Amino acid sequence: MNFSRARLLCFSALFVLSGAAWGSVDNVGTYNLILKNDLSTSSDIEGRIMIGGNINGSSTDVGSRIPLDADVDAVTVVGDINAPSLKAQNGHIVYGGNANTNNIITNSSTGQIIKEDQSLLQTRFDEIFQSVIDDSYYYKNLAANGTFNTSDQNKKLFDSDATDELLVFNIDGDDxxxxxxxxxxxxxxxxxxxxxxxxxxxxxxxxxxxYFNKDTVSPLVLWNFYDYTKLSFNGDGWNGSVLAPYADISSYTGSLDGGIAALSYTGGVEIHNKLFTFEPNTAGPKDEEIPVPEPSTWLIFAGGFWLLFRQYKLNSARN
Incomplete structure (x- = not known):
């Protein structure tokens, strides 16, 4: 890559990041799975994953339902790859620690396996996970415009006649x-x-x-478990995306249909790429405006350098 292109990429990255608030950072609308710590699974994950710790467990396939795109990373792991086999059906596999296996596979013609600087990956991950925390906090403080009727325990009903662009329900976990x-x-x-x-x-x-209509309803629903520290999804699995920034999650029955952001995940079920893509409007009327922190200077430059370094690695691998 020549210097002029490198400089352009770096300046472009700085321009984008300098104007971005945390709410615009990638989140459960981008990734099928975001974990601060480790992933341990024996089943497929259809979308992209961003892992702050290690990938453990059995053989895992990732990215079967993401577009074939030469610029997309299906797997990003800050730590180590300890699974006996890891395959990206589409996209690249990027890691910052050690690859403790010889069976890492990219199945597409453009997919590559890329070792990147761990500190840069950590900076990128911290930015993304902060957006998870901020979104969870923002959502929990929204006023409800719907009701939850639990008079029939076998048929608990969400109801609303609001015409707003976003419906909000507040419920108790025991339900x-x-x-x-x-x-x-x-x-x-x-x-x-x-x-x-x-x-x-x-x-x-x-x-x-x-609610059982997974294809049309699951992408519209986000569950915000804002204070829980451990969640176990049993029964038929779960429909809808999950924000649980302080929780370890496990699931061994059914499937999980939606994006998941949590501390860690351990399970044996498929995670389906039915993402919640709504972007929160954190800036309301002027007298009720919610301040959203801008990235600090060091983060702007680190992000710009990360994108520059990322492109350099891709070009080097192709050549």
């Missing part, structure tokens, strides 16, 4: 331990469900009625 969950309307706009509670939550509640 997810058993029973059925259903929308009393056909969801057509994004939905935030804030779940109050702390500690450990074993979830056995099952989707019913309109």
């Amino acid at each position: 997810l331990r058993y029973g059925g969950l259903e929308f009393n309307f056909m969801p057509s706009v994004p939905i935030i469900i804030n779940v109050a509670g702390t500690g450990e939550l074993n979830i056995n509640a099952k989707a019913q009625g309109n």
